[in-house]
Amino acid sequence: MQLYIKNMVCDRCILVIKEQLEKAGIPYNNVNLGEVELDKEPTPQQLEVLNKNLTAIGFELLDDKKDKLVEKIKNIIISLVHRNEDSNNKKLSAILEERLQLDYHYLSNLFSSQEGITIEKYSIRQRIERVKELLTYNELSLSEIANQMEYSSVQHLSQQFKKETGLTPTKFRELKENTRKPLDKV
Structure with a gap:
């Protein structure tokens, strides 16, 4: 059996979900972004406890097939x-x-209707957040970042970055404040 959980965006989220599954007494085989593979079907009481605990810390159990599919797209x-x-x-x-x-x-239409943005726009926003992270570390040149993020050129990266943030990557790197967004808010 599978459970689908909204707002799982990183390895720390996976650790938190594992803790919550253990607290609710729900045995599991594997936990990945947005998905939990269970050993066996949990009781309604266990699911209720899990859902309550997850909601309290910003996660959500998904029931609807369309919501599950959108979450899978995001996690990919x-x-x-x-x-x-x-x-x-x-591509x-x-x-x-x-x-x-x-x-x-079908995936594109579903995603747009559920999220209010296209898959492409969501992907661009995620890429820009990753670029912000790499710029913040200040370990790679803009050319290396463009290459790592599979942009066709530094110019393409810079244009997309400026369109999304209003700043050039160089100007962003110079800022002292961190304007990155949490991944579940992108």
Whole structure:
């Protein structure tokens, strides 16, 4: 059995979910971004306790099939962007179709209707947040960041960054304050 959880965006989220599953007495096999593979079906009481505890810390159990699918799309994008998962130079649409075994047009329409933005826009926002993170570390040149993030050029990265943030990457790097967003708020 699978549980789907909204707002899981990082490895720390996975640790928190594991703790909550243990507190609720729900045995599990594996926890990934947005998904929990359970050993066995939990009781309604266990699910109620888990849901209450998750809601209190900003997570949400998903029941609706469409919500689960949108969360899967988000988690694939987050894995590709923030975990440097290799895309083998495939287009995002091809990756989503391959992993979810559904037509991209259906996925795109569903995502847009549920989230109010396109998959492409969501992906761009995630990429820009990752670029902000890399700029904040100040360990890589802009050219290295563009290459790592699979931008066609530094110019393309800079244009997209400025369009999303209102700043050039260089100006952002010079700022003392951190204007990055938590991934679940992107």
